[in-house]
Amino acid sequence: MDVEIRHLRMIGAISEAGSLSGAATRLGLTQPALTRQLQRLERAFGGMLFHRDRNGTRPTALGELVVQRVRVLVPSVDELIQEARQHGAPLSDGPARIRVVAHPTPLPGPITEHLHELAPEADITLRQERSGQTAMELLAGGAADLGVLAEHPGMPLDRPPGVTVHTIATEPLFIAVATGHSLANEFEISLADLSEENWILPQGLEIRCAEYLRGICANAGFIPRIAYRLDSFNAREFLRRGLGVMLAQATFRLEEGISVRPFAGARPDFRHILAFRTDSPLTPLTDTLVSSAIRAYWAKADQAPVYRSWLSRTDELAG
Missing domain, CATH: 3.40.190.290 (D-Maltodextrin-Binding Protein; domain 2)
Known part of the structure; x- marks a missing residue:
């Protein structure tokens, strides 16, 4: 699967919430739907991103690497989108x-x-x-x-x-x-x-x-x-x-x-x-x-x- 910016936001939400249920609530998804998307992402990245147990989720070594990059990439993309929109249309629009x-x-x-x-x-x-x-x-x-x-x-x-x-x-x-x-x-x-x-x-x-x-x-x-x-x-x-x-x-x-x-x-x-x-x-x-x-x-x-x-x-x- 291709990794999109929405997938990176999802990884960030799981890391911040510390649980799949908390992240699902933030993202407006059901927990099963979020779990399925995370499993597909882990196949794309080539390994588990989070340890899951009854105490919640915590990043694996691979997950920590991805989460660190997400924390840099997502704000940069958001800023780029905002600036592009700003330059692409008159103020009145x-x-x-x-x-x-x-x-x-x-x-x-x-x-x-x-x-x-x-x-x-x-x-x-x-x-x-x-x-x-x-x-x-x-x-x-x-x-x-x-x-x-x-x-x-x-x-x-x-x-x-x-x-x-x-x-x-x-x-x-x-x-x-x-x-x-x-x-x-x-x-x-x-x-x-x-x-x-x-x-x-x-x-x-x-x-x-x-x-x-x-x-x-x-x-x-x-x-x-x-x-x-x-x-x-x-x-x-x-x-x-x-x-x-x-x-x-x-x-x-x-x-x-x-x-x-x-x-x-x-x-x-x-x-x-x-x-x-x-x-x-x-x-x-x-x-x-x-x-x-x-x-x-x-x-x-x-x-x-x-x-x-x-x-x-x-x-x-x-x-």
Whole structure:
């Protein structure tokens, strides 16, 4: 007989259940029917796969070898089938899997919401990845379909083969301080005035962002003292308590006890991007998702009064 994937599933079920009766229940078969199929499989494999007695079933030496292979082969075949179905039909034809990898920016939420609207039957998952290079590797390797990412134009992420990148917006980074800080109400902060401050960096942030901070501080004549590397919750708590200062996206959602101000010479150095795997099921939706991301970004910007003021002043100076 030819061994099919359903036969391998049956072997796996017998191994996991530890008895023919338990496996038959899982598989929706009668025990005699399962016994007959197992006997045919054992003839195909050339020996007994399970010892059977009144205490249940346990693999023979040959059975253990087959069971080990089944544990690898069945999940791999399932994944292959799912990916083949995903690539073979448009999203509107049925459920699909969409895997998103994202940086902590304002865009993952609106983009994911829009994906649910475009593909209501899809299985959509998202993982936050602080390393942009890791995110690009996931896309290039086929482990993700869409990246909602950010980069510094002076330190761009790699563009691996098979990944296309679309710029959504470029914004400045501002300075976040406690509302009780002496500079909290200034329209613009001089970086040189922060030379004695303790600086906060989010925990796990990739090295190039620390390099960016050191670069702008070096231009202001000092080396920043990076005292704290904290998760988002603790970073905000340290800010409120005046224990340090940190860079913040201009679209940073204002919170009680925290003030976000531009610094002198701030420029659009923080670029929001969408990165697509070129053979992903999202390829037909690229233009729609890019347009949606642009609208979502500027909606967030409109909710940031300090950023709006900075944009207005920048436009006036440019004019």
